[in-house]
Amino acid sequence: MTEVLNDAHSATVVQTAREQALVETVVASFDGATDDRLRTILQTVARHVHAAARELQLTEIEWESMITFLTETGQTCTDTRQEFILLSDVLGLSMQVIGMNNPPVADATEATVFGPFFVEGAPHIELGGDMALGAPGEPCWVTGSVSGTDGAPIVGARIEVWEADEAGQYDVQYGDDRQAARAHLFSDNDGGFRFWGLTPTPYPIPHDGPVGRMLEAAGRSPMRASHLHFMVTAPGYRRLVTHIFVEGDEIGWKDAVFGVKESLIKSFARHASGPTPDGRYVTSWSEVTFDIVLAAADRN
Ligand code: BEZ
Ligand code: FE
Numbered sequence: 001m002t003e004v005l006n007d008a009h010s011a012t013v014v015q016t017a018r019e020q021a022l023v024e025t026v027v028a029s030f031d032g033a034t035d036d037r038l039r040t041i042l043q044t045v046a047r048h049v050h051a052a053a054r055e056l057q058l059t060e061i062e063w064e065s066m067i068t069f070l071t072e073t074g075q076t077c078t079d080t081r082q083e084f085i086l087l088s089d090v091l092g093l094s095m096q097v098i099g100m101n102n103p104p105v106a107d108a109t110e111a112t113v114f115g116p117f118f119v120e121g122a123p124h125i126e127l128g129g130d131m132a133l134g135a136p137g138e139p140c141w142v143t144g145s146v147s148g149t150d151g152a153p154i155v156g157a158r159i160e161v162w163e164a165d166e167a168g169q170y171d172v173q174y175g176d177d178r179q180a181a182r183a184h185l186f187s188d189n190d191g192g193f194r195f196w197g198l199t200p201t202p203y204p205i206p207h208d209g210p211v212g213r214m215l216e217a218a219g220r221s222p223m224r225a226s227h228l229h230f231m232v233t234a235p236g237y238r239r240l241v242t243h244i245f246v247e248g249d250e251i252g253w254k255d256a257v258f259g260v261k262e263s264l265i266k267s268f269a270r271h272a273s274g275p276t277p278d279g280r281y282v283t284s285w286s287e288v289t290f291d292i293v294l295a296a297a298d299r300n
Contacts, residue, residue, distance in 0.1 A: 137198030153191025168203025
């Protein structure tokens with residue numbers, strides 16, 4: 001009996017040593033990379049991928065499904081759809097990388113995921129203009145300011161805003177060339193801004209591909225918490241990519257891409273009917289304030 005146990009133990013020891021030797025050989029195979037950072041990345045990835053496979057005791061069938069999944073992820077990518085970024089988003093990797101690369105600086109506004117729906121060259125609107133541009137939804141009056149961490153107003157900051165309509169669709173999903181619910185504007189001489197948008201509503205991330213199937217298999221929802229996207233740039237300041245989220249939202253912290261941050265949850269005051277701050281008469285509308293603080297650009 002003891003002999004059998006000893007044999008089993010020795011077999012395990014030999015197997016473990018064999019597995020470890022392969023890891024070391026693979027890691028060493030990257031020693032010659034001339035770029036130090038690339039060498040570090042490749043060796044670290046090799047170690048972690050092997051560690052995961054060994055911890056899971058990955059079967060050949062599972063390995064094959066993983067290859068099929070990654071192949072389909074690549075095949076789903078087009079000029080306008082990036083399924084790998086979506087995979088990174090739902091794994092929380094995008095938020096992790098954003099968090100590591102945008103450490104908190106004083107009271108600077110926090111960053112969150114970029115998402116796939118930003119479009120270069122969105123229409124310019126004047127202060128007080130309407131970025132909905134015909135997209136359906138409840139009007140939302142958005143006001144705020146842009147300043148540095150020293151409190152000084154930032155004049156002429158470029159503010160890009162984009163969001164889904166009340167049906168959860170971005171203009172790029174309409175299937176025509178319309179631009180709606182996206183625009184850019186500039187902060188005024190006091191760093192202030194104001195515009196009409198739409199009260200954000202929850203919508204699903206694209207979930208008709210492999211990432212959607214993965215979420216379904218895991219019993220996870222593809223829904224994003226209601227939000228309005230911002231990208232703010234000004235010379236001498238770090239580019240800010242962020243959203244504001246609606247306080248009391250039904251999805252809230254269950255956001256499919258882990259993008260919600262406490263500091264970005266804002267109160268959207270609801271009003272049953274007009275008149276609005278600029279005299280428009282609407283059946284219902286909301287308003288929100290977002291004071292944006294930009295960190296100074298890194299000097300290196
Ligand atoms: C979005 O908010 O637009 C978005 C972000 C990440 C993945 C999919 C959509
Ligand atoms: Fe979005």
